[in-house]
Amino acid sequence: MTVDRMLPTEEAHDLLALTQELCDRELTGKADAYEARAEFPREVIRTLGRSGLLGLPYPEEVGGAGQPYEVYLQVLETLAGSWLAIAEAVSVHTLACYPVYAHGSERQRKSLPDMLGGELLGAYCLSEPQGGSDAAALTTKATRDGDEWVVSGTKAWITHGRDADFYNLFCRTGEAGPRGISCLLAEAGTPGLEPQKAEKVMGLRSSAPSQIVLDDVRLPSDRLVGAEGGGFGIAMEALDAGRLGIAACAVGLAQAATDYAVAYAREREQFGRPIAEFQGVGFMLADMATQVSAARALLLSAARLKDAGRPFSTEAAKAKLFATDVAMRVTTDAVQVLGGAGYVSDHPAERWFREAKVLQIVEGTNQIQRLVISRALTKG
Ligand SMILES: Cc1cc2nc3c(=O)[nH]c(=O)nc-3n(C[C@H](O)[C@H](O)[C@H](O)COP(=O)(O)OP(=O)(O)OC[C@H]3O[C@@H](n4cnc5c(N)ncnc54)[C@H](O)[C@@H]3O)c2cc1C
Numbered sequence: 001m002t003v004d005r006m007l008p009t010e011e012a013h014d015l016l017a018l019t020q021e022l023c024d025r026e027l028t029g030k031a032d033a034y035e036a037r038a039e040f041p042r043e044v045i046r047t048l049g050r051s052g053l054l055g056l057p058y059p060e061e062v063g064g065a066g067q068p069y070e071v072y073l074q075v076l077e078t079l080a081g082s083w084l085a086i087a088e089a090v091s092v093h094t095l096a097c098y099p100v101y102a103h104g105s106e107r108q109r110k111s112l113p114d115m116l117g118g119e120l121l122g123a124y125c126l127s128e129p130q131g132g133s134d135a136a137a138l139t140t141k142a143t144r145d146g147d148e149w150v151v152s153g154t155k156a157w158i159t160h161g162r163d164a165d166f167y168n169l170f171c172r173t174g175e176a177g178p179r180g181i182s183c184l185l186a187e188a189g190t191p192g193l194e195p196q197k198a199e200k201v202m203g204l205r206s207s208a209p210s211q212i213v214l215d216d217v218r219l220p221s222d223r224l225v226g227a228e229g230g231g232f233g234i235a236m237e238a239l240d241a242g243r244l245g246i247a248a249c250a251v252g253l254a255q256a257a258t259d260y261a262v263a264y265a266r267e268r269e270q271f272g273r274p275i276a277e278f279q280g281v282g283f284m285l286a287d288m289a290t291q292v293s294a295a296r297a298l299l300l301s302a303a304r305l306k307d308a309g310r311p312f313s314t315e316a317a318k319a320k321l322f323a324t325d326v327a328m329r330v331t332t333d334a335v336q337v338l339g340g341a342g343y344v345s346d347h348p349a350e351r352w353f354r355e356a357k358v359l360q361i362v363e364g365t366n367q368i369q370r371l372v373i374s375r376a377l378t379k380g
Contacts, residue, residue, distance in 0.1 A: 002259050003296075005074060012071040015056075019075045022051060023082035031083040034206040035351065038198065040163050041206055042121070045089055049118015053079075054093055057241075058101055063113030069241070070303040073248040077296075080252025081259075084355045085207040087252060088362075091245030092159045095363075096122025098238040099168050099183050103226030108185060115166070123164035124242075125155040125212060126235050132157065133368050135170075136178040136232055140214060142171035144221070149173075149184055151192075151217040159362075161210035162195040164188055169214070170231050178232035183225040192217035203354035240313045241306065242363050243320040247299045250320075250327035250359045251292060257327075257334035257352045258288045264338055264347075281337060288330045295323035314376040321369035324359040331356040 007013050026047055034041050048054055056072040058064025067075075072094075080087035097115045100108050114120045126135050140153025151171055155161075167186045174180035186193055192215040198208040226234050262285055265276035275281045302315035331353040335342035342349045360366045 008068060016074060016078060019078045023078060027082040027086055038205040038208060042163055044086060046118055054090060054118040055116025058116055063116040068307045070300050070307055073244055073299060073303050076245055076248040077252035080249040081256035084249060084253055085204045087249045089207050091249060093122050095238050095242035096124045096168055099225045099234050103234050120165040121160055121163060123158050123160040123167045125158050125167050126170045127157045129154055129156045133365060138170060138172060140171045142173050142184055147221050149219045151214045153214050155212040157209040158212050159207060159209050161212050162198060170235050174229055179229050181231040182228050183231035183234050184219055185223045185225050186219055190217055202357060204358055239363055240316050243316045244303055246359055246363050247319040247323035250323040251296045251299055253352055253356055254292045254327040254330040257331045257349060258292055260349060261285060261334040261337040284333050284337060288333050291326045291330055295326040298322050314373055317369040317372040321366050327356040327359055
């Protein structure tokens with residue numbers, strides 16, 4: 001590891017070492033093959049769950065590992081440096097466990113040990129084909145019929161859409177706007193819940209999202225998570241924390257790209273010298289390393305606010321915005337440092353460059369992050 005981390009406990013150091021060992025043993029060597037086949041690595045996720053990496057920030061009483069968010073995020077960062085699709089899967093799964101953990105009934109919370117242990121994989125279904133940014137305008141409808149909810153509509157871009165065991169469905173149960181939205185929990189295999197084919201994506205091909213068609217899906221009334229009409233608040237709370245996960249993925253990816261570019265520049269010779277000795281290349285490497293350190297600092301400062309129980313929503317938006325823009329710039333520069341070798345799949349820089357793009361889009365595009373930050377500045 002090239003990063004000198006200030007971790008809060010010895011246990012956290014051990015956890016990061018275990019994560020790196022898992023990356024070296026289970027992830028790094030497999031990523032390219034799974035990406036090429038566009039195959040979801042469910043078994044790898046299960047292994048991570050059994051190693052305790054899928055419930056890190058949740059309390060031990062419910063089956064989590066009771067780790068501070070700042071530690072969980074550095075685990076994600078490490079995973080992302082090895083295989084972004086896995087880090088993103090862990091981040092999305094952690095997000096998908098949030099509604100039941102924070103707002104679930106006693107009965108729903110009985111599933112938490114299996115969710116946090118990785119036996120049950122989660123999906124978070126907010127976006128729809130007609131809109132992702134304006135999530136409060138969603139149209140998937142849930143109506144009451146006796147003791148059941150009947151759900152109809154289409155969810156779009158759902159990570160784990162084809163592989164999840166449980167789905168958080170954000171549905172319209174009342175008036176237009178955010179107050180008419182509720183969260184319902186559905187199991188895979190429920191009649192009428194139909195995952196569609198995987199999208200043909202630019203990157204993260206081993207974890208491609210899919211649409212979910214909901215055709216008169218009948219759910220018992222006790223599948224409502226939290227209060228009726230409280231779904232949008234739950235979705236936004238989950239996203240605040242989830243955005244830190246995406247920022248951590250971005251930092252890990254950018255760190256890996258920087259490390260790879262440095263190693264390549266020290267080896268590759270032109271004009272009789274390693275290219276790292278040319279100032280034009282050395283300064284590019286310096287800018288890459290500085291941006292990654294700045295992104296990590298912003299991420300960890302937002303995480304520490306969350307760990308201290310202080311408001312962190314705006315800081316999470318800043319971290320997501322900055323870290324993912326850094327990942328895009330740094331992976332672009334890594335391709336440049338490698339020259340022609342950066343443009344072919346023999347080196348990971350080509351994959352990292354494609355993967356970085358999605359981080360500027362998911363869990364609120366970077367325009368939406370700017371909206372969140374500017375609203376906080378101008379409206380308080
Ligand atoms: C690989 C992948 C995985 C995903 N996983 C999930 C998932 O698991 N669950 C889920 O619910 N969703 C998921 N998404 C969806 C993702 O969150 C949305 O794509 C995203 O929120 C943007 O929505 P949209 O695609 O509908 O774009 P649109 O909302 O149509 O936006 C199009 C463009 O307009 C800009 N824009 C929109 N409104 C404004 C505004 N007010 N001001 C300035 N610019 C604006 C946007 O920034 C963007 O550039 C995933 C997407 C991808 C690509």
